[in-house]
Every structure is written in C-alpha cells, then in structure tokens.
Amino acid sequence: MEFLIKLTLNNILNYNKAMRALQKYYKQSATYKIFSGVFALLEDFLNTLGQITIKGLQLLKALFTAHIDKKELIEQCDRFGISSLPITLSIVGMTSIIVASQVANEMVKQGGGHFIGLLMTMLIVREVGSIMSGFAIISMIGSSLASEIATMRVTEQIDAIKVLKVNPVEYLFVPRVLSGILMMPVIVIIASVVGVLAGAVASTLTTDLSFRAYFESAWLGIYMKDLGVSLLKGLTFGGTIALISCTCGYYASGGAKGVGLATTKAVVWSFVAIVIWDMIFAIIFFF
Amino acid sequence: MSIEVKNLVKVFDEKRVIDDISFKVNNSETLAVVGFSGSGKSTILKLICGLLTPDSGEIITSEGDTAMVFQYSALFDSLNVADNISFALRERKDLRKKYKEEELKDIVAQKLELVGLKGIENKFPAELSGGMQKRVSFARAIVTEPNSILYDEPTSGLDPISSTLIEDYIVRLKEETKAASIVVTHQMSTITRTADRVIMLYDGKIVFEGTPDEMLRQETPYTKQFVTASLEGPMKMLA
Numbered sequence: 001m002e003f004l005i006k007l008t009l010n011n012i013l014n015y016n017k018a019m020r021a022l023q024k025y026y027k028q029s030a031t032y033k034i035f036s037g038v039f040a041l042l043e044d045f046l047n048t049l050g051q052i053t054i055k056g057l058q059l060l061k062a063l064f065t066a067h068i069d070k071k072e073l074i075e076q077c078d079r080f081g082i083s084s085l086p087i088t089l090s091i092v093g094m095t096s097i098i099v100a101s102q103v104a105n106e107m108v109k110q111g112g113g114h115f116i117g118l119l120m121t122m123l124i125v126r127e128v129g130s131i132m133s134g135f136a137i138i139s140m141i142g143s144s145l146a147s148e149i150a151t152m153r154v155t156e157q158i159d160a161i162k163v164l165k166v167n168p169v170e171y172l173f174v175p176r177v178l179s180g181i182l183m184m185p186v187i188v189i190i191a192s193v194v195g196v197l198a199g200a201v202a203s204t205l206t207t208d209l210s211f212r213a214y215f216e217s218a219w220l221g222i223y224m225k226d227l228g229v230s231l232l233k234g235l236t237f238g239g240t241i242a243l244i245s246c247t248c249g250y251y252a253s254g255g256a257k258g259v260g261l262a263t264t265k266a267v268v269w270s271f272v273a274i275v276i277w278d279m280i281f282a283i284i285f286f287f
Numbered sequence: 288m289s290i291e292v293k294n295l296v297k298v299f300d301e302k303r304v305i306d307d308i309s310f311k312v313n314n315s316e317t318l319a320v321v322g323f324s325g326s327g328k329s330t331i332l333k334l335i336c337g338l339l340t341p342d343s344g345e346i347i348t349s350e351g352d353t354a355m356v357f358q359y360s361a362l363f364d365s366l367n368v369a370d371n372i373s374f375a376l377r378e379r380k381d382l383r384k385k386y387k388e389e390e391l392k393d394i395v396a397q398k399l400e401l402v403g404l405k406g407i408e409n410k411f412p413a414e415l416s417g418g419m420q421k422r423v424s425f426a427r428a429i430v431t432e433p434n435s436i437l438y439d440e441p442t443s444g445l446d447p448i449s450s451t452l453i454e455d456y457i458v459r460l461k462e463e464t465k466a467a468s469i470v471v472t473h474q475m476s477t478i479t480r481t482a483d484r485v486i487m488l489y490d491g492k493i494v495f496e497g498t499p500d501e502m503l504r505q506e507t508p509y510t511k512q513f514v515t516a517s518l519e520g521p522m523k524m525l526a
Contacts, residue, residue, distance in 0.1 A: 067383060156361035163336050163355045164375040164431070171378055 066170035081183035088136040092191040093198040100202035117218030120199035129192030130233040138270040142245040146266030149249025150259040177242040184238025289467030295344035306491035317468040319482035326488040328471040351434035360420040362412040369408035398426040418449035454480040
C-alpha cells in the first residue's frame with residue numbers, strides 16, 4: 001500500500017515537472033511569442049477604448065454640470081484655434097496646390113477645364129479642409145494636450161487635484177474638449193477658404209484657366225449640405241481629438257517614458273478615430 | 288480621534304503591500320510612518336486620502352478635509368503661487384462662491400505668512416527653490432483648514448537646513464490647525480523633531496509601534512536595524 005502511494009506521488013511529481021518543462025519550452029517558442037504579442041496588443045486596445053468611453057461618458061455629464069471658467073476656456077480656444085492656424089492653413093493650402101497642379105492640366109486636356117473650380121471646391125469643402133485640418137490639429141494640439149496632462153499625471157498634479165476635491169474631468173477635460181468643439185469648425189471653414197484660393201492660384205498658374213472661370217464653376221460645387229457636413233465634421237473631429245488626447249494623458253504612468261508613450265498613443269488613436277468618423281460621415285451623407 | 292485605520296489590506300499584483308494594518312491618530316498628534324522603500328508607507332497615505340481604494344478594511348476620518356503634501360510638492364506649474372494656494376477655494380463646488388476675490392487674496396497672504404513666504408504670490412513654481420515649493424504646497428494643503436494632514440516624505444531631496452525649516456513648519460502647522468498629522472519619512476531628524484508616535488512597516492505589516500524615544504532605544508531587532516542603518520537584521524531590502 002505504502003509502495004503504491006509512493007508510486008502515485010512520484011508519478012504526480014514527475015507529471016508536474018514534465019508539464020513545467022513543457023510550459024517553459026513552449027514559452028520560448030515563436031508561436032507563444034506571436035500569440036502573447038497579439039493578446040497584449042488586443043488587451044491594450046480594449047483597455048484604451050474602455051478608458052476613452054468612460055471619460056467620454058463622464059465628460060458628457062460634466063458638460064452639463066461643470067462650472068465653466070471663461071478665462072480658461074478662452075485660453076484653450078486660443079491654443080486650439082489661433083496658435084494652430086498658421087500650420088493648419090499651410091497644410092491645407094499646400095495640399096490644395098498639390099492636387100490642383102496635378103488635376104488641372106489633365107482636366108484641361110480632357111476638355112473639362114471649366115469644371116476645375118467645381119472639382120476643387122467639392123474636394124476641399126467635403127474632404128481636404130476637414131481631414132487635413134484634423135491631422136494638423138492632432139500633430140500640434142492633440143500631442144501637446146496629451147503630453148501636458150501626462151506630465152501632470154506623472155508629477156502627481158492630478159492626484160493633488162483629486163485630494164483637493166476638485167473633479168479632474170471638470171477641471172481638465174471640459175475646457176479643452178469644449179474649445180475643440182467650438183474652434184475646430186472655425187478652423188475648417190478658414191482652411192477650406194484658403195484651400196479653394198490656393199487651388200485657384202495653382203490652377204491658373206499651371207493652365208491657361210482664368211480666376212473668373214475657376215470661381216464661376218467653384219460656386220457650382222458648393223452645396224449647403226456640404227457646408228453643414230463640413231461643420232459637423234469639424235466639431236466632431238475637434239471634440240474627438242481633445243477627448244482622446246486628454247484621456248491618453250490622464251492614464252499615463254511612469255516617468256518621461258510614460259509621457260512619450262501617452263503622446264504617441266494620443267496621436268495614433270486620434271488619427272484613426274477621425275478617419276473612422278470621416279468614413280461614417282461619408283456613408284451617412286454621401287452614399 | 289481624527290484618523291482611524293482598521294485591518295487595512297491593499298494588494299498589488301497578488302502581493303499584499305498593506306497587510307492587515309490598524310492604527311489611530313488623534314487630533315493635534317503627529318504619527319511618523321517609517322520603513323524601507325517599497326514597504327507600503329506612501330500607499331497608506333494614498334489609501335487615507337482616497338487616491339487608492341482598499342481591498343479590505345476601514346478608514347475612518349472625522350468630518351472635514353484631509354489634505355496631503357506630496358513628495359515632490361505637485362504644484363500646478365501653469366498657475367502662479369496665489370492661484371495654486373487658492374485652487375481649492377476657486378474650483379471646488381462647495382467653496383467656489385464662498386469667497387470674494389479680495390477675501391481670496393487675504394487668505395493666500397495669510398497662508399503664505401504662516402509658512403514664512405511673503406510677497407511671492409505672482410511667482411510661478413518653476414521660479415522657486417525645492418524648499419520654497421514644499422512650503423507653498425503646505426500653504427495649499429491647509430487652505431481648506433483640514434482636520435488631517437498627510438505628509439509624503441516632506442524633507443526628501445532637501446538640504447539639512449531646509450529640512451529643519453520644513454520640520455519646524457510641520458510642528459507649527461500642527462499647533463495652528465490642531466490637525467491629526469501623518470508623516471511618511473526615512474529621515475531620523477524628521478521623526479525625532481516632528482512625531483509624537485512612530486510606526487515602522489516591513490513587508491506590509493507594522494513591526495514596531497511606540498514613541499520616537501522608544502525607537503531610538505533600539506530595543507527590538509527592527510528598530511535597532513533601522514536606527515543603525517544596518518544591513519544585518521530581520522529586514523531584508525525589498526526588490
């Protein structure tokens with residue numbers, strides 16, 4: 001009997017030992033590394049999505065209940081709209097020049113020279129103005145918001161806000177997101193105007209089209225619906241960029257490396273988010 | 288009684304960083320929490336002020352605010368000294384409309400005087416020395432007249448003279464506010480100059496509780512090792 005018990009125990013111990021060895025061997029395999037890498041990415045993706053959703057819901061509540069500090073809101077609007085304007089306008093203007101200089105010649109050759117203005121206006125008002133402004137704002141303002149709030153997190157300033165019994169969503173998120181919602185449509189309108197003008201200059205320089213001919217057809221390309229959708233895109237992009245950037249900064253951890261990671265995450269997520277929004281708008285309004 | 292901690296447990300990654308800890312701090316009393324790095328000292332403060340949630344146990348604080356002075360001051364670097372100190376009075380829902388601008392200015396001046404810093408209202412944190420930043424954070428902490436004040440390593444990174452000054456202000460604030468205070472520290476001078484009682488933590492548990500004098504007598508292996516800063520003893524450096 002004693003022998004049998006010993007034998008069974010030995011078998012169990014050997015089985016456990018063998019399983020551990022197998023586990024160790026498996027953990028070194030490429031399959032394990034690939035799967036664990038994919039799961040880590042998936043976990044990080046779901047985690048970030050959850051954080052953005054939670055902060056989005058808290059923000060929604062705070063937008064109606066928070067006391068809005070006008071001075072802080074104006075400061076954030078200035079940061080979002082005014083200081084980013086030169087870069088945004090340059091990017092949209094240059095994109096329009098690039099498109100116009102390539103398309104105008106071809107259209108003239110095909111006998112469609114009188115529709116260059118229409119095409120450029122439609123393209124800029126519907127797409128280029130909003131999406132390129134969004135990209136410019138992400139790289140300038142989104143990254144700066146994320147790194148600012150991430151620095152506050154790693155230097156315990158956000159903890160200090162909580163200990164002083166001030167709601168960090170109301171204090172940090174509300175003015176920043178509100179400024180994004182208010183300023184982005186304005187930026188999109190100004191950028192679209194600059195884009196149409198830059199397209200006119202490029203078209204007239206690369207072809208023998210006149211300004212008058214360009215703008216006569218340009219008016220035909222502007223619809224109220226397009227302007228409305230463009231404004232809607234502006235406020236959605238602005239709010240989304242600010243929310244994602246603030247959230248990524250808010251959940252930063254570690255030191256300088258954590259600030260860098262949070263900033264990168266904010267930029268990547270904002271880029272993907274506004275492209276997804278753009279696709280949703282295209283499906284809803286232009287399909 | 289102002290702060291009472293009962294059977295507190297906090298687990299991080301399956302490790303019990305705080306393991307069934309209980310203690311009390313009365314009004315006008317200062318408790319020093321000492322121990323090796325990673326022994327859970329700062330975690331206790333974060334649990335008491337609500338930055339972390341305990342896994343089990345109870346924290347009872349008497350009515351009123353609990354203030355915290357952070358290890359690296361945690362001043363808001365985009366705000367000047369006056370706005371840092373009056374932050375809670377300006378932004379907190381229950382205090383926002385209580386004070387007029389002139390009253391806020393008076394309160395800020397009064398708190399700055401209490402920590403020995405007059406006329407620096409318009410300076411920004413980056414323009415101040417480490418010791419001055421620490422004192423501004425003291426002023427910010429006491430602006431809501433809290434019933435309990437938590438200090439997280441208040442003298443770390445400061446020169447001996449600035450440390451003495453900070454220790455004097457901890458004692459002064461206790462006398463002025465009658466608050467229950469908890470000071471997390473490694474420094475013997477901070478323990479002997481500010482604390483009425485000491486608890487020593489090791490591996491998430493309290494391994495010594497007594498007065499600073501009792502600790503200095505080195506009657507237990509733990510106090511002996513801590514006071515003599517010896518590598519030999521029951522406490523091993525935690526990874």
